[in-house]
Amino acid sequence: MPKTQTKTNTATFERRDILSFDQFTPNDLFHIFTTAKEMAYQVKKKVPSDLLRGTITTLLFYEPSSRTFASFNAAIKRLGGQTIDIQNPGQTSSVAKGETLADTIRTFEAYSDLIIMRHPIKGAAKEAANAASIPVINAGDGIGEHPTQALLDLYTLYEKFGRLNHLTGVLVGDLLNGRTIHSLLRGLSLFEGNEIYLLAPQILKLSPQDKQDFRKRGLKLIEITNDKEIPKTANFWYWTRVQKERFTNLSDYERVKTAFTVTPELMKSRAGKDMILMHPLPRVGEIAKAVDKDPRAVYLRAQIRNGMFIRMAVVSLILGKKL
Amino acid sequence: MPKTQTKTNTATFERRDILSFDQFTPNDLFHIFTTAKEMAYQVKKKVPSDLLRGTITTLLFYEPSSRTFASFNAAIKRLGGQTIDIQNPGQTSSVAKGETLADTIRTFEAYSDLIIMRHPIKGAAKEAANAASIPVINAGDGIGEHPTQALLDLYTLYEKFGRLNHLTGVLVGDLLNGRTIHSLLRGLSLFEGNEIYLLAPQILKLSPQDKQDFRKRGLKLIEITNDKEIPKTANFWYWTRVQKERFTNLSDYERVKTAFTVTPELMKSRAGKDMILMHPLPRVGEIAKAVDKDPRAVYLRAQIRNGMFIRMAVVSLILGKKL
Amino acid sequence: MPKTQTKTNTATFERRDILSFDQFTPNDLFHIFTTAKEMAYQVKKKVPSDLLRGTITTLLFYEPSSRTFASFNAAIKRLGGQTIDIQNPGQTSSVAKGETLADTIRTFEAYSDLIIMRHPIKGAAKEAANAASIPVINAGDGIGEHPTQALLDLYTLYEKFGRLNHLTGVLVGDLLNGRTIHSLLRGLSLFEGNEIYLLAPQILKLSPQDKQDFRKRGLKLIEITNDKEIPKTANFWYWTRVQKERFTNLSDYERVKTAFTVTPELMKSRAGKDMILMHPLPRVGEIAKAVDKDPRAVYLRAQIRNGMFIRMAVVSLILGKKL
Numbered sequence: 001m002p003k004t005q006t007k008t009n010t011a012t013f014e015r016r017d018i019l020s021f022d023q024f025t026p027n028d029l030f031h032i033f034t035t036a037k038e039m040a041y042q043v044k045k046k047v048p049s050d051l052l053r054g055t056i057t058t059l060l061f062y063e064p065s066s067r068t069f070a071s072f073n074a075a076i077k078r079l080g081g082q083t084i085d086i087q088n089p090g091q092t093s094s095v096a097k098g099e100t101l102a103d104t105i106r107t108f109e110a111y112s113d114l115i116i117m118r119h120p121i122k123g124a125a126k127e128a129a130n131a132a133s134i135p136v137i138n139a140g141d142g143i144g145e146h147p148t149q150a151l152l153d154l155y156t157l158y159e160k161f162g163r164l165n166h167l168t169g170v171l172v173g174d175l176l177n178g179r180t181i182h183s184l185l186r187g188l189s190l191f192e193g194n195e196i197y198l199l200a201p202q203i204l205k206l207s208p209q210d211k212q213d214f215r216k217r218g219l220k221l222i223e224i225t226n227d228k229e230i231p232k233t234a235n236f237w238y239w240t241r242v243q244k245e246r247f248t249n250l251s252d253y254e255r256v257k258t259a260f261t262v263t264p265e266l267m268k269s270r271a272g273k274d275m276i277l278m279h280p281l282p283r284v285g286e287i288a289k290a291v292d293k294d295p296r297a298v299y300l301r302a303q304i305r306n307g308m309f310i311r312m313a314v315v316s317l318i319l320g321k322k323l
Numbered sequence: 324m325p326k327t328q329t330k331t332n333t334a335t336f337e338r339r340d341i342l343s344f345d346q347f348t349p350n351d352l353f354h355i356f357t358t359a360k361e362m363a364y365q366v367k368k369k370v371p372s373d374l375l376r377g378t379i380t381t382l383l384f385y386e387p388s389s390r391t392f393a394s395f396n397a398a399i400k401r402l403g404g405q406t407i408d409i410q411n412p413g414q415t416s417s418v419a420k421g422e423t424l425a426d427t428i429r430t431f432e433a434y435s436d437l438i439i440m441r442h443p444i445k446g447a448a449k450e451a452a453n454a455a456s457i458p459v460i461n462a463g464d465g466i467g468e469h470p471t472q473a474l475l476d477l478y479t480l481y482e483k484f485g486r487l488n489h490l491t492g493v494l495v496g497d498l499l500n501g502r503t504i505h506s507l508l509r510g511l512s513l514f515e516g517n518e519i520y521l522l523a524p525q526i527l528k529l530s531p532q533d534k535q536d537f538r539k540r541g542l543k544l545i546e547i548t549n550d551k552e553i554p555k556t557a558n559f560w561y562w563t564r565v566q567k568e569r570f571t572n573l574s575d576y577e578r579v580k581t582a583f584t585v586t587p588e589l590m591k592s593r594a595g596k597d598m599i600l601m602h603p604l605p606r607v608g609e610i611a612k613a614v615d616k617d618p619r620a621v622y623l624r625a626q627i628r629n630g631m632f633i634r635m636a637v638v639s640l641i642l643g644k645k646l
Numbered sequence: 647m648p649k650t651q652t653k654t655n656t657a658t659f660e661r662r663d664i665l666s667f668d669q670f671t672p673n674d675l676f677h678i679f680t681t682a683k684e685m686a687y688q689v690k691k692k693v694p695s696d697l698l699r700g701t702i703t704t705l706l707f708y709e710p711s712s713r714t715f716a717s718f719n720a721a722i723k724r725l726g727g728q729t730i731d732i733q734n735p736g737q738t739s740s741v742a743k744g745e746t747l748a749d750t751i752r753t754f755e756a757y758s759d760l761i762i763m764r765h766p767i768k769g770a771a772k773e774a775a776n777a778a779s780i781p782v783i784n785a786g787d788g789i790g791e792h793p794t795q796a797l798l799d800l801y802t803l804y805e806k807f808g809r810l811n812h813l814t815g816v817l818v819g820d821l822l823n824g825r826t827i828h829s830l831l832r833g834l835s836l837f838e839g840n841e842i843y844l845l846a847p848q849i850l851k852l853s854p855q856d857k858q859d860f861r862k863r864g865l866k867l868i869e870i871t872n873d874k875e876i877p878k879t880a881n882f883w884y885w886t887r888v889q890k891e892r893f894t895n896l897s898d899y900e901r902v903k904t905a906f907t908v909t910p911e912l913m914k915s916r917a918g919k920d921m922i923l924m925h926p927l928p929r930v931g932e933i934a935k936a937v938d939k940d941p942r943a944v945y946l947r948a949q950i951r952n953g954m955f956i957r958m959a960v961v962s963l964i965l966g967k968k969l
Contacts, residue, residue, distance in 0.1 A: 048377025054694025056723055058716065066412040067430055070381065074434035077379055077405040082723040085408065085731065089712040099928035102935075103946065107713055107927065110950040111720035281430065282422035300426065304433040371700025389735040390753055393704065397757035400702055400728040408731065604753065605745035623749065627756040 013317035017129040018137045021147045021183045026190050029164070033155050035313035036306070038323050043078060043309070051321045052081030058112040060104075061087045061139070062119045067281070068139050068146075071304075072116050075311035079321075084112060102131035109134045113319060117141075135318045143179065148314060149280065150183030152307040153238070156298060159306065160276055161235060166193035170230050173240030173260055173286065175200040176207060180280040181240060185210075189217035197231060198223045201256045204246060227259045230270045237262070237271070238278045241286050262287040267294055278303060336640035340452040341460045344470045344506045349513050352487070356478050358636035359629070361646050366401060366632070374644045375404030381435040383427075384410045384462070385442045390604070391462050391469075394627075395439050398634035402644075407435060425454035432457045436642060440464075458641045466502065471637060472603065473506030475630040476561070479621060482629065483599055484558060489516035493553050496563030496583055496609065498523040499530060503603040504563060508533075512540035520554060521546045524579045527569060550582045553593040560585070560594070561601045562622075564609050585610040590617055601626060659963035663775040664783045667793045667829045672836050675810070679801050681959035682952070684969050689724060689955070697967045698727030704758040706750075707733045707785070708765045713927070714785050714792075717950075718762050721957035725967075730758060748777035755780045759965060763787075781964045789825065794960060795926065796829030798953040799884070802944060805952065806922055807881060812839035816876050819886030819906055819932065821846040822853060826926040827886060831856075835863035843877060844869045847888060847902045873905045876916040883908070883917070884924045885945075887932050908933040913940055924949060 013031075024032075042049055057076050061069055064087065076083050089104065101119075105128045108115055117128050118139040125138030125145075140146040158164055167188070175181050175198055188194045196219055198206055205223070206214075215221055224230065230237070242260045247253040262277065271277070279287060279299035291297050316322070336354075347355075365372055380399050384392055387410065399406050412427065424442075428451045431438055440451050441462040448461030448468075463469040481487055490511070498504055498521055511517045519542055521529055528546070529537075538544055547553065553560070565583045570576040585600065594600070602610060602622035614620050639645070659677075670678075688695055703722050707715055710733065722729050735750065747765075751774045754761055763774050764785040771784030771791075786792040804810055813834070821827055821844055834840045842865055844852055851869070852860075861867055870876065876883070888906045893899040908923065917923070925933060925945035937943050962968070 046377070054692070056720055066409045070407050070409060070431060070434050073407045074379055077407070084716050084719045084723070086712045086716060097928050098930040103928060106946045107950055108716060110947075111716050111954055282420050282426060284421040300429045301433075304430055308434055369700070389732045393730050393732060393754060393757050396730045397702055400730070605743050605749060607744040623752045624756075627753055631757055 013314070014320040015135050016318060017135050018147050018314060018318070019125050019129055020138070020145050021150045021186055024147075024151075024190075026164075029151070029154060029158075029187075029190070032151060032310065032313050032317065033158050035317060035323075036155055036309040037159070039309045039312040039316075040305070042323060043312075048080070049078065049323075050080040051316055051323060052076060052079040052319060055081045055114070055319055055321075056084060056112040057081060057114040057116060057315065058084045058086060058108045059139075060089065060108060060115055060117045062089060062117070062124075063140070064088065065118055065140065068118060068149075071307045072137075072139065072311050072315075075308050075315055078308070079312055079316060081315070081319075084108075101127055105131040105136075114315065137314065137318070143177075145183065146179060147183070148307070148311055149180055150187055151314070152303065152310045153180065153184050153278065153280070154187045155310055156276070156278060156303050156306050157236060159302070160298075163191075164188065164194075165191035167191075167235045168195045168197075168231060168233055170197040170199060170234045170237045171240075172199045172227075172237060173242050174204045174246070175240075176204045178240050181206075181238070182210070184238060185214050185219065186217075189214055189219045192218060194218075195220040195222070197229075197234065199225070199227065199230070199259065201242060201247075201252070201260070203252075204242060225259075227266055227270065232270060232272050234272065234275055236276050236278055239283075239287060240280060241284060260286060262291050264288065264290050264294070267291060267296070271296060276302075336637070337643040338458050339641060340448075340458050341470050341637060341641070342448050342452055343461070343468050344473045344509055346470075347474075347513075349487075352474070352477060352481075352510075352513070355474060355633065355636050355640065356481050358640060358646075359478055359632040360482070362401075362632045362635040362639075363628070365646060366635075371403070372401065372646075373403040374639055374646060375399060375402040375642060378404045378437070378642055378644075379407060379435040380404060380437040380439060380638065381407045381409060381431045382462075383412065383431060383438055383440045384408075385412060385440070385447075386463070387411065388441055388463065391441060391472075394630045395460075395462065395634050395638070398631050398638055401631070402635055402639060404638070404642075407431075424450055428454040428459075437638065460637065460641070466500075468506065469502060470506070471630070471634055472503055473510055474637070475626065475633045476503065476507050476601065476603070477510045478633050479599070479601060479626050479629050480559060482625070483621075486514075487511065487517075488514035490514075490558045491518045491520075491554060491556055493520040493522060493557045493560045494563075495522045495550075495560060496565050497527045497569070498563075499527045501563050504529075504561070505533070507561060508537050508542065509540075512537055512542045515541060517541075518543040518545070520552075520557065522548070522550065522553070522582065524565060524570070524575070524583070526575075527565060548582075550589055550593065555593060555595050557595065557598055559599045559601055562606075562610060563603060564607060583609060585614050587611065587613050587617070590614060590619070594619060599625075659960070660966040661781050662964060663771075663781050664793050664960060664964070665771050665775055666784070666791050667796045667832055670793075670797075670836075672810075675797070675800060675804075675833075675836070678797060678956065678959050678963065679804050681963060681969075682801055682955040683805070685724075685955045685958035685962075686951070688958075688969060694726070695724065695969075696726040697962055697969060698722060698725040698965060701727045701760070701965055701967075702730060702758040703727060703760040703762060703961065704730045704732060704754045705785075706735065706754060706761055706763045707731075708735060708763070708770075709786070710734065711764055711786065714764060714795075717953045718783075718785065718957050718961075721954050721961055724954070725958055725962060727961070727965075730754075747773055751777040751782075760961065783960065783964070789823075791829065792825060793829070794953070794957055795826055796833055797960070798949065798956045799826065799830050799924065799926070800833045801956055802922070802924060802949050802952050803882060805948070806944075809837075810834065810840075811837035813837075813881045814841045814843075814877060814879055816843040816845060816880045816883045817886075818845045818873075818883065819888050820850045820892070821886075822850045824886050827852075827884070828856070830884060831860050831865065832863075835860055835865045838864060840864075841866040841868070843875075843880065845871070845873065845876070845905065847893075847898070847906070849898075850888060850892060871905075873912055873916065878916060878918050880918065880921055882922050882924055885929075885933060886926060887930060906932055908937050910934065910936050910940070913937060913942070917942060922948075
């Protein structure tokens with residue numbers, strides 16, 4: 001099929017692949033966000049929808065991910081679509097016998113209107129899209145991308161603040177490897193006037209190369225070394241996990257770890273009253289449970305639901321269905 | 324959400340959790356049974372139902388159970404509802420990374436209207452319900468409870484005899500550990516005049532504590548030691564499996580085992596013509612295959628189908644949908 | 647249920663099992679093919695279908711097979727039916743505890759209108775059908791049969807040539823063990839005037855017994871030893887995989903292997919312009935990727951889609967639903 005995988009300033013997503021966050025223009029983002037907002041309204045009304053009735057989407061998950069799997073599943077079924085759920089096809093005979101990804105994709109495309117794929121290898125989504133005559137959504141390709149996660153993070157900011165420019169944010173944790181961090185920075189660099197504070201242990205700081213790139217794209221980046229330096233004016237904190245295993249010297253970890261845990265005290269001392277606290281999940285202790293009930297904590301609320309709305313928007317735009 | 328988990332004498336199930344059999348009053352049971360009967364009629368008519376259209380239920384099975392999984396799946400889909408099937412999420416990255424059950428539940432609740440959970444650890448269903456703002460049905464929590472199984476057993480008796488009081492029953496097999504046995508005794512103790520014969524190997528007898536408790540609740544319990552003592556007037560036999568492994572002395576097992584196997588001969592000599600023979604399944608030899616065609620054997624017939632009707636009833640009552 | 651498993655010359659499939667290819671008469675085949683053609687048209691029109699609305703089919707896969715699983719799944723959902731997906735039930739407690747296949751089947755039949763089963767043991771589908779009061783489709787029973795695969799192969803020929811008699815074909819690869827090869831030969835032997843060339847390594851030739859049988863059924867079989875002997879008049883080539891592991895002497899394999907690989911050169915030198923190149927998939931190198939874009943190559947196109955159409959036809963005929 002003729003597919004447009006290069007950047008486009010048109011808002012038409014019909015039959016397009018979603019492979020990388022870089023394919024989106026600001027206009028694309030706003031088009032998706034507007035649609036997601038309509039989806040949220042649709043769900044709130046509790047009126048069953050038949051928008052995707054008659055469509056079949058294959059969820060092809062080479063790697064387990066119950067969270068992303070459930071989110072896409074819900075997005076499709078909330079709109080009356082059907083799914084074919086294929087988990088761990090690598091254990092099945094065809095793949096075990098040595099079938100190529102291209103052949104597998106060309107099999108599933110015969111049965112469905114859309115393929116949503118998670119795969120452990122970077123670039124696999126692109127390879128699948130090249131083989132397929134139907135659209136492919138990348139739901140995570142190893143250390144590569146997971147564009148709908150980046151969309152939901154930006155949508156959460158947009159929904160809260162009504163804009164994606166002139167925002168002040170704090171990114172915390174593993175800034176060196178974090179896939180969601182890099183996508184978020186790329187997204188924010190599409191808009192002017194954004195100012196981002198970076199808080200990471202020495203060994204997990206944003207790489208000099210990345211720092212240079214994002215500055216060139218227009219982002220203002222300020223590195224801090226302690227949670228006491230978090231500006232009270234920040235619109236959002238985006239917290240991520242710091243893995244103890246990354247440290248060769250445990251005393252280094254012990255020394256820094258408090259700077260990477262959100263507690264009610266930290267919220268009280270450094271968080272503005274209109275900010276939001278985000279986290280891509282799963283968390284394992286870096287945000288204290290007591291913070292969950294803080295209305296500014298959106299990781300277990302808006303962020304998760306927004307993931308579903310974004311996926312409802314993206315799937316229906318690709319399948320050419322309008323509310 | 325405001326949830327009523329304590330005993331209630333109202334018949335309103337909307338948005339309630341189903342965690343333990345003890346939460347039901349006799350009125351609750353009759354309300355569920357009446358609804359199950361309507362569901363059975365609905366299925367018999369073969370008219371497709373849209374009762375649960377637009378609803379999404381997450382089946383979150385931390386432990387494999389194709390039987391219970393299929394029964395809930397069928398119950399929901401027979402009524403036009405959709406499911407998100409999550410099996411063995413413990414193998415996925417989030418749980419493997421150490422995410423708490425509460426965080427996992429708060430993720431899935433964003434996508435669905437109801438969570439049905441099976442978990443290997445007793446108390447997990449209660450923990451999930453505490454975290455969730457949507458209703459949770461316990462589909463088995465380890466050695467804890469499996470309330471819809473108890474409901475279907477009682478419904479099978481009710482459907483056959485039109486009452487749950489003044490029944491004579493025989494419970495056979497592992498009365499010490501059997502989860503279904505204990506729930507059934509609890510259910511029968513809600514009604515007066517029930518008389519239960521207990522037949523178990525010495526080492527698998529109902530514990531003195533349980534015996535005392537159930538007698539205090541009003542059940543008449545009579546222990547017997549041989550299948551020749553089964554009263555011919557019994558309305559039902561509820562047979563369960565005696566695991567050979569429970570015996571340290573194999574000759575003990577050999578000595579008693581015939582008392583714990585149903586054969587056509589035993590049916591002929593001890594079973595009344597209007598009784599029913601029940602078993603929670605799976606069976607592995609304790610009921611001879613030749614007994615299957617006896618019309619009084621309901622374990623492969625009414626009991627299984629009733630499981631689906633009961634689950635249709637419970638799910639639609641919780642989701643507030645009336646036929 | 648009263649089931650007709652013997653050969654029948656009636657075209658009524660309602661509530662019949664599909665266990666073996668041998669149960670089909672030529673009339674049966676044409677009836678299925680006509681229905682499959684209607685299904686193809688239905689899919690092409692892109693009008694959502696409700697033909698199977700209100701029906702539930704259990705996909706009981708004791709052996710992983712994402713390809714066949716997805717094909718049946720798509721077939722059912724394209725027609726508005728619902729599925730209960732049970733994969734690897736052998737790992738669940740009931741089967742692990744030693745439950746018989748008959749008991750398992752009698753459980754699932756209570757929930758559904760049709761069971762589609764894949765099982766590693768030959769004869770399992772027949773055993774399941776004997777236990778079931780609802781129809782059973784064999785989706786592969788070990789080295790036994792996989793009748794819908796044979797149907798889709800014959801349908802692909804029928805759709806292309808408008809007939810199943812007086813065809814010239816070439817079967818290549820593992821003719822000794824290939825399940826699809828044997829079914830195809832059986833199918834072609836139902837019609838007169840078919841002439842089949844056989845190309846296989848010495849150790850993987852059709853067994854003398856099979857050769858004798860198929861000749862007795864009226865097929866003309868001609869053995870060749872080299873791809874240069876492939877007749878240019880052949881209507882179709884049916885290529886299969888030759889497993890290196892079958893050879894004890896690697897130099898034997900090296901000597902013959904080029905005769906068992908399709909290349910653009912071979913297509914150019916030996917393939918007629920109106921022939922089709924078939925393969926049951928998965929392939930692992932025996933057809934060069936460069937051949938894929940040849941319009942005569944139907945393995946990644948017509949064959950896969952026809953599999954879905956055939957399964958749409960078979961399932962709806964069994965469930966008694968007419969377009």
